[in-house]
Amino acid sequence: MLKRSIFLSPWTFIPTLYFASGIPYVIINTVSVIFYKRMGVDNAQITLWTSFLYLPWVIKMFWGPVVDIYSTKRTWIITSQIAMFLCLVLVAFSLQLPNFFFISLVVLTLGAFISATYDIATDGFYLLALKPEQQAFFVGIRSLFYRLAIIFCSGILVFLAGKLEIYFKNIPLAWTLIIGFSSAILLIIFIFHRLILPFPDEDATHQYTAREKIPFLQIITSYFTQEKIVSILAFILLYRFGEAMLVKIASLFLLDKLEVGGLGLSTSDLGLVYGTSGVVSLILGGILGGIVISKYGLKKCIWPMALAMNLPNIFYVYMAYTQPSLTLISPLVSLEQFGYGFGFTAFSVYLMYISQGEYKTSHFAISTGIMALGMMLPGLISGYLQQAVGYPIFFILVCLFTIPGMISMLFIPLKEEANPTAR
Structure with a gap:
């Protein structure tokens, strides 16, 4: 595939990579607490089951070597983004079902593992695609866009959900639209990355050198x-x-x-x-x-x-x-x-x-x-x-x-x- 040199600047992909990293994390660990509360789930059930959603980030170090060894970081990024899009679509749809709590929790759990995997691949790609001086410069940029994703999800999306709750007088519908909107954003970012994300030479060679025995x-x-x-x-x-x-x-x-x-x-x-x-x-x-x-x-x-x-x-x-x-x-x-x-x-x-x-x-x-x-x-x-x-x-x-x-x-x-x- 032809590498587009016009897109090789980190400014074209670092902001979107880390904005896309923040969206699923905040929805899974923060926004889920809010929409479950609005849909009538009691505090004990919410805190118990949403706390388990932290687990993939607890144990992600154990499958980090798999991301290192098999395929490229770029492939892992693209694949996990489309998978996360599908997960959010399923979550949005599940909120319309009578047994929404169980179904959405199962899908969010899967999404948590996908999101943690995306974080591993993105951090690895960051180290392989950027030169050392670029890594130092963009560390603040990636943090900024990750935090903007937090504001976007826990602030703007929640605010809009509240307005939709009043407009439709239907809480499940309001949150279905909001989660569906979030999935659409991830789909757009997926298409964007599929087209412009660079192919670092080190990303292609690293997977082979990484297959040596990991201590x-x-x-x-x-x-x-x-x-x-x-x-x-x-x-x-x-x-x-x-x-x-x-x-x-x-x-x-x-x-x-x-x-x-x-x-x-x-x-x-x-x-x-x-x-x-x-x-x-x-x-x-x-x-x-x-x-x-x-x-x-x-x-x-x-x-x-x-x-x-x-x-x-x-x-x-x-x-x-x-x-x-x-x-x-x-x-x-x-x-x-x-x-x-x-x-x-x-x-x-x-x-x-x-x-x-x-x-x-x-x-x-x-x-x-x-x-x-x-x-x-x-x-x-x-x-x-x-x-x-x-x-x-x-x-x-x-x-x-x-x-x-x-x-x-x-x-x-x-x-x-x-x-x-x-x-």
């Missing part, structure tokens, strides 16, 4: 024999324990009726408050966190940043007890999300800090898999706990659940470095 056992052993590995694992699993409980319940709390302890927001209001201004605050917090760490170092920043992430959870305790109006809900949610973005930066940098040596890429993949497990496990029980104790007590418990993660920070290995983000 998988050696990689795993070297990771789990690090200094203070028990403390490291405890930190990765516990640092966001409270936030992992909160994130599954937050949108349900905002949507629930006042008489059952929620804040009674409409779907459109949720899209604006949590999915738009909240996500923008999250991004700004992350940017500021990166600037602060680069200036002062991770060791000096990790405690203040952990406090910045955990202390704003008290806002949800306040809102649960007072049920304020939208004018106060919006800034409080934004402040909490800003603190989360700021504090999460320290966590991300620490995962890079412990990814050292010959297998640092694989070690980072293992760390992010454990990180996803740390989000999945608290989410499994969050809905049952909330239903058992109510929103006010639940959010108090969330604040208390941040303490183990703070304690774990006392035991992790961390030396002062001149440039902690250089890894």
Whole structure:
């Protein structure tokens, strides 16, 4: 096939590759919580089953070598995109069926594995298609477009779904149209990539060199024999324990009726408050966190940043007890999300800090898999706990659940470095 040199600039495909990466992830892990709530599923069932959808991102490191060995990264990208399009079409259709919850969960689970595979292939393609100086330049661009996908899905799409709910007076139809619209966007991106995505020479040759024996056992052993590995694992699993409980319940709390302890927001209001201004605050917090760490170092920043992430959870305790109006809900949610973005930066940098040596890429993949497990496990029980104790007590418990993660920070290995983000 003829390679079109006009399209070889990374500007033509990096933004769309990572925008397409964000859409299915957000729909599967965030938007699904919202449309299940709007369609009458109870909190315990929503949090339990949607938390299981994190699993492919927990274990994706185990089939990463398969993506490396068989076929090219470009082929994996194209194939997974069309497969994800079909999955979203099936999800949209399933919302019209009486047993929509079971069918849509099965399809979303399949979509989660496809999306995780797409992430593996896209990151590999990024390393093969771009020169080292381009990789450094476009790391911010790819992050920007991934975050724009978050705003698009959790903000704009949710807002539009709310408007359609009112217009059609039919919640399943509104969400069928929204998920169908999302699938159409992925189809357009698939066609675009099919036509213009380059064919890097290294992508074709890498699959053959990768078929040499992969020292998988050696990689795993070297990771789990690090200094203070028990403390490291405890930190990765516990640092966001409270936030992992909160994130599954937050949108349900905002949507629930006042008489059952929620804040009674409409779907459109949720899209604006949590999915738009909240996500923008999250991004700004992350940017500021990166600037602060680069200036002062991770060791000096990790405690203040952990406090910045955990202390704003008290806002949800306040809102649960007072049920304020939208004018106060919006800034409080934004402040909490800003603190989360700021504090999460320290966590991300620490995962890079412990990814050292010959297998640092694989070690980072293992760390992010454990990180996803740390989000999945608290989410499994969050809905049952909330239903058992109510929103006010639940959010108090969330604040208390941040303490183990703070304690774990006392035991992790961390030396002062001149440039902690250089890894």
